[in-house]
Amino acid sequence: MKITDNTIDASPTKRIYWSIIADYSTNTAISELIDNALDIHTKVGGTQKVIINIDMDQEQQTITVTDNAGGVKRDDLSLLVSPGQSGNDSDEHTIGIFGVGTKRAVVALSMDIKIFSRYQNQSTYLIEIDDTWISDTSTWILQSYQVDAIPDSTTKIELNKLRFVITDESIDQLIYHLSCTYANFLAAKTIEINVNSIPIGPILYGNWAYPPEFGPREYKTLLQVDTGKTVELKITAGLVTSSNPTGEYGVYLYCNNRLIVKELKSFDVGYVAGLAGKPHPQISTARFMISITGEPKYMPWNSSKSDLNPKHRTFQAFQQWFTNIVTEFSSLSRRLSGDWDNNVFKYSSGTIKQVALQNTEVTSMRRSYLPPLPKQKKSYSDNIKQKNNAVINSKPWALGPCETSIAIEWVLKQKLDQKNRIAFILLDSTLEIAFKDYLVNDSGKQYSDTTIKTMFGNRTNVHNEVKTLVFQSNTILWQKVDYYYKLRCKLVHERVTAGISDTDISNFKAIVQLFLINLFGLDLTEN
Template sequence: MDIPVKGKPSKLFFIDMLTRDITVSDAIGDLVDNSVDAARAEIYRHDKPAYDLFALKYENTKIEINFNESEFSIKDNAGGIPLEIAKDYAFCFGRPEEYTDNNFGSIGQFGIGMKRSFFKIGKKITVESSTTNGYFKIEIDVEKWKVDDDWDFSITEKRDSYDLDIGYGTKITITNLTASSKALFSNPTYLNDLKKEIEIENWYNLSKGMSIEINKIPLIAKDLSIKEDSSIGLAIGRWQHFYKIEGVDVRILCGIGEKGKKEDGGWYIFCNDRLILAAEQTKITGWAGKGDKVKGGPEYHGQYELFRGFVFFEAPNPKDFPWNTAKTSLNPEHPLYMKVKSKMIDMMRDVVSFLNNLKSEKDGQRRGKNQPPSHTEIKLASAKSYKLNELAVKTIVETKFSAPETEKPIKPSKLSDSVIISYEVETERFQAVSAQLNVNDSKEVGLKTFNYYYSNEIIE
């Protein structure tokens, strides 16, 4: 006689494991991703077959996030959740095998993001969604739900007309906050921290017209751009390849960006417009250094601050992407990413070589930190910058990166019997002396001041 052995998971254990490795900000980011997915689905329903994932615009999409020490809410106008999807799929833990949402190019992959976010943020959840066909509400009390054998949720209100307060969209309200959520939402610095994180993750979406507000403060897209100017021989490295087996379209842009901070240089990697890695400067994207056994480029440092590399993974199904479940990094051993990374390294070598030559030009001209830019730097500064959304065209024509030739420093003839003098002075004092002497080069300033002293104090 067979004796049944219980194998049903504990809800408490399930909730703990589901939320252990994500932050509250990750949870909020997942809810934003759901709204973005809904917007994509709505656009796809209206624009198919003209729908183009790369050139997608979000001018009419708005997401509003509000929180305080007792409540969190997120609301969008992205068309709402169809009742059939809510009943059969949206609230399942894990995506059923038979589920196809026709949401071409979504971000959500595993069917756990929304529920995981609920449990991470609070213990009482209300989901209201309104479509052209009607309105429904689901209320979840996590404390009661977790002690019940039933894993399903119940629709507590339904009607066939849409809700004026919700509009055609979805609103999620969470109360009875978890200790971590309450502590963060009570912290006056958290608003700015969350704003920065959601801005970074949605840079591309924001630049393509999406509106996101947190506590009535609009998020602003950082200008992500890359330079190109045929008049000085500067061309962006472009490459596109469709990996048929994986069903993923990959585009790479590589070149020179605007002069800014050391922190801005590196690779930026997107999956269906969601930024996964920003200004990535480690061996994950090929900045391996000489000591690394994996074939790659140099270790990242200040001379590469102008480097800009953008990688776009686009696919109808996000399960094919080489990312982790929290969408915070890539799996460096994923077969698809290993193929793409090899091409990234090949493309970055030309840019790195140019930047090495640019450094040699500057060093050869004895141009210190506060000195005027070199000849090639002046050319680069005047070159036109193109924003990423301007480059979102249907097809990329492959081009190799090229840049103006740097000047080779002319080594001055050295006297047979001479010494080199080197010293450091405050910038303000240097600028005052150089202005008086009408020269900018530090070497010339040093030589003129030495000759002045020699002529007036040594030679009688």
């Protein structure tokens, strides 16, 4: 039973504008203005290149954004300022479904806003918005003005009293953001974006690697998202020719050619235990590009077009299959990580394999179309520990030299200017500790506390004592031990840093390993 009781006023209040301010960064707000220009260009059927000029005046702390996308008709001016209104048709492949692009962007950026627009060659109109109007809850009425003409098909937005400070850094960040976000448009030369009169170029992510049998795959299908409605889904997955553990790997989402989010490594896309695993340097060569084209309401972006909406039905339609793709290529990256240079990076050219899919394969199957993955090679650390497990169990003092040797190999693989210096000091320390542990625990001789204190107080005494027990007649070996000890002293105590060559490291490492196998039985060879 229903009985009419009362009416409720559901009209929005201007507080909606204040929530907008908190939700937007400078980069996402300016991107909204560019999105709006691209949508207008699509709506009016424009054929010329869209040119967008962004002038950021550090001295005056103002921003002016101008575009030639077509302009806004007089009767459509309300679309620029009224929350919830949109002029886009539902079947257009635009990027402004939410109908709040310009209005929320300008409010997020500025407290004093002037919007000029001229539709084709018609009259020019001006709308002004400031914080006084936003704070006035008694009215939603805004005055528009007919003003002096600006160029045909142009919209110009002047932003004064900014809510942030323009700096060199903020300009550089904006340029990088726009170069990534609109890379596909810039590369296709359908738009031109100038920041302070300087054209920006596209930043594309295409440095794929083509290791034999495991090159990148491009999966394509028409994905059904509603009754009689589909979107074009294209996913490119593979390894790349460089590893950047802190950044450029993971998932990249493009909707209607616009980058929404990059380097996404959340559990929603498979970065969780049991699938690809949590983000880790070993999987940092795996990259995944999702491209979806279709009606805006079927795009799985969030309201500010800055992240994936994992609850969106379009994403959920292919999520399970996609996380399997992420899992397999991440596993491939992990299994080849012992020698990326030879297994992955050197294969910098090839052809992306095309895989055409049926809708049912994406929504109900877990196939990746990769051949069986190569067996995972044990890391040097795990291999050395396993090979020497029995020795370490019987001689616990051998654990230190064993793990220090592992650390030395790790240091030598890093991109450090001083890695040879660090490795050399570790090698010398390993040898010194090994000699002392051998004399105390493994030599078969008994030393009084006084003898040990006196002997250990002078490194040469330690060398001489060990020499009476092992390699007594190998004069050349002990000459090399003394040479590298003196080089270590020079490295540590002299003001000028001694140079440590790769040859020094190779020779000294061989000497240390020779002693470790003879003193304790440790096998530190990689195979």
